[in-house]
Amino acid sequence: MVVKEIGTPEAARFRQDINRRIAGQVEKCYQCGKCSAGCPIANEMDLMPNQVIRLVQIGLKDKATHCRSIWLCAGCVTCTTRCPQEVEIASVMEAVRHVAIEEGVEPPPEVRHTATFTEVFLRSVRRHGRIFEPGMVMGFNLRSCQPMKDAEKGPKMFLKGKLNLLPHRVKDRGPVRRIFQRLVPKL
Amino acid sequence: MKYAYFPGCSLEGTAKDFGESARAVCQALGIEIQDVPDWVCCGATPGHAYDEALGVALSVRTMLNAKRVSNSMMVLCAACYNRAKMSNHAMKTRPEIRAKVETAVGEPYAGDVEVVHLLEVLDRQYGLENLKKKIVRPLTGLKVACYYGCLLVRPPKIMQFDDPENPTIMERILATTGVELVEDWSHKVECCGAAFAMARTDVVVRCVNDILKSAEAAGADALVVACPLCQANCDMRQGEANQAFGEHHDLPVVYFTQLLGLALGLSPHQVGLQRPMISTGGLLEKLHVGA
Ligand code: SF4
Ligand code: SF4
Numbered sequence: 001m002v003v004k005e006i007g008t009p010e011a012a013r014f015r016q017d018i019n020r021r022i023a024g025q026v027e028k029c030y031q032c033g034k035c036s037a038g039c040p041i042a043n044e045m046d047l048m049p050n051q052v053i054r055l056v057q058i059g060l061k062d063k064a065t066h067c068r069s070i071w072l073c074a075g076c077v078t079c080t081t082r083c084p085q086e087v088e089i090a091s092v093m094e095a096v097r098h099v100a101i102e103e104g105v106e107p108p109p110e111v112r113h114t115a116t117f118t119e120v121f122l123r124s125v126r127r128h129g130r131i132f133e134p135g136m137v138m139g140f141n142l143r144s145c146q147p148m149k150d151a152e153k154g155p156k157m158f159l160k161g162k163l164n165l166l167p168h169r170v171k172d173r174g175p176v177r178r179i180f181q182r183l184v185p186k187l
Numbered sequence: 188m189k190y191a192y193f194p195g196c197s198l199e200g201t202a203k204d205f206g207e208s209a210r211a212v213c214q215a216l217g218i219e220i221q222d223v224p225d226w227v228c229c230g231a232t233p234g235h236a237y238d239e240a241l242g243v244a245l246s247v248r249t250m251l252n253a254k255r256v257s258n259s260m261m262v263l264c265a266a267c268y269n270r271a272k273m274s275n276h277a278m279k280t281r282p283e284i285r286a287k288v289e290t291a292v293g294e295p296y297a298g299d300v301e302v303v304h305l306l307e308v309l310d311r312q313y314g315l316e317n318l319k320k321k322i323v324r325p326l327t328g329l330k331v332a333c334y335y336g337c338l339l340v341r342p343p344k345i346m347q348f349d350d351p352e353n354p355t356i357m358e359r360i361l362a363t364t365g366v367e368l369v370e371d372w373s374h375k376v377e378c379c380g381a382a383f384a385m386a387r388t389d390v391v392v393r394c395v396n397d398i399l400k401s402a403e404a405a406g407a408d409a410l411v412v413a414c415p416l417c418q419a420n421c422d423m424r425q426g427e428a429n430q431a432f433g434e435h436h437d438l439p440v441v442y443f444t445q446l447l448g449l450a451l452g453l454s455p456h457q458v459g460l461q462r463p464m465i466s467t468g469g470l471l472e473k474l475h476v477g478a
Contacts, residue, residue, distance in 0.1 A: 021239070023281060040378040040394055044387070072387070075232055076378035077341035081351050094236065101237065113386035121233040125245070130228045131196040140385050153423060160462045162201045170225050175292065179244045182291040184237065
C-alpha cells in the first residue's frame with residue numbers, strides 16, 4: 001500500500017516506528033470498528049482499539065502512549081483475528097506500550113497495577129529462572145499496597161496441593177540472567 | 188517417537204493437576220516424553236508485554252535445551268505453547284529480533300524445533316480410533332462444555348491449531364470417551380481476562396461470569412479446559428462472580444487430561460481431581476466413580 005505523507009515528520013516517524021515494530025502497516029485500517037466490537041476489555045478502556053489505531057495512523061504519539069487502553073489490552077488477539085484488513089491490532093497495542101515503557105511514560109493510576117504485575121513477574125523469572133507463584137503474589141501485593149489481597153485463597157490452595165512453599169529453580173541461572181542483562185538491563 | 192516435554196511453571200505449581208494428569212495420560216497411552224533439561228519460564232504474557240525480544244529469548248532458551256532430547260517439543264500449557272510458536276515465527280521472519288535474541292542466548296537458533304500440543308498428538312498422530320480402543324471407563328451421563336480461550340487458537344496464522352472461532356479438537360478427542368458434549372455455546376474462544384487475575388481482578392470476574400453463564404445455559408455439568416490460566420480464573424473466581432453479579436455458579440472446571448485419564452481407567456487421585464477449588468465430587472457421583 002502506497003502512503004502519501006501529509007502530517008508532520010514527527011508524526012510520520014512515530015507511525016513508521018510502530019509499523020516496523022509490528023512488521024505491518026497500520027495505514028490499512030479503514031476504521032470499521034470490528035476490532036473494538038469484539039474486544040473483551042473494551043468496557044474498561046478509555047480509547048477503543050480502533051481509536052488507538054487511528055492515533056497511530058495520524059502519528060499522535062503523546063495521546064497514544066498516555067492512554068489506559070495500552071495497559072489494559074489482555075493480548076487475547078481477538079481483534080487481529082477478525083480484522084478484515086489484516087491489521088495486527090494486538091501487536092499495535094503492544095508496540096505502543098513498548099514505546100511508552102522505553103520512554104519512561106508513567107501508566108495512568110487506574111492501570112498502574114498491571115505494569116507493577118508485569119515487573120514483579122519478570123523479576124521473579126530473572127531471579128529463579130522460573131515463576132515462584134507465592135513469592136510473586138506476595139511481592140505484587142506489597143508493591144501494590146494491598147497486602148491482604150486474595151489472602152483467603154492461599155491456605156485453600158495449599159490444602160489442595162497447588163502451592164509450592166519453595167521456589168523450583170533452574171540449575172544453571174546464568175543463561176537467564178544473561179538474557180535479562182542483555183535485553184532489559186533497566187528492569 | 189520421543190518428545191521433549193516442556194511442562195512450564197504452572198504445571199509444577201498452581202496447575203499441578205494438569206501436569207500430573209498429562210503425564211499419567213501419556214504413560215497410559217505409551218506416548219514417550221522426556222523433560223527438557225533445565226527448561227526456563229517462557230515469560231508468559233509479561234515477557235512479551237514488556238519487551239518483544241525478551242519474550243522470544245526465554246522461549247528460545249528452552250527450545251535450544253529441548254534439542255538435546257528431540258526436535259519435537261510437546262507443550263501442554265496454552266501460554267507456553269503460544270509463546271514457543273510465536274517465538275519460532277519471530278526467529279524465522281524478523282531478522283532484527285533474531286539478531287538480538289541470538290546475542291542474548293549466545294547461540295544461533297533458526298526457529299526449527301517443532302512445537303506440538305498433546306491435543307494435536309492425540310488427534311493427528313495417535314489417532315482417535317486407537318484412542319477409542321483404550322477407553323475402559325466410558326464417561327456416559329456427563330455433559331461438558333469445551334472452553335478454549337485465546338492462546339491455543341490465536342493468532343490462527345501462526346498457531347495453525349484449529350478453527351479460530353469454532354475449534355473442535357477437544358470435542359473430537361473427548362467424544363472417544365462417550366461424554367456428552369455441549370454443541371453450541373457462545374463463549375468457547377472468549378478471553379477469561381488472563382493475566383489480569385492479580386492486577387485487575389474486577390475485569391477477570393466480569394469475563395469469567397459471562398463464560399460460566401453461557402456454559403451453564405447450555406446445560407454443561409463442567410467446563411473442560413487446556414489452559415492453566417483459564418482453569419485458575421474460571422475455578423477460583425466463581426465466589427467473587429457470585430457476589431458481584433448475584434449469580435449461583437458452582438461449575439467444576441477440569442483439564443481435558445483429567446477426564447481422558449479417568450476414561451483410560453486412572454483413579455480420580457491419579458489425575459488430580461481432588462485439586463480444583465470447585466469440588467468435582469458431583470461429577471464423580473454422576474459417573475458412579477468413587478473418589
Ligand atoms: S477491524 Fe481492522 S479495519 Fe476495522 S477498525 Fe479495527 S483495525 Fe481498522
Ligand atoms: S488483543 Fe487487546 S485490543 Fe485486541 S481484542 Fe484483545 S484485549 Fe482487545
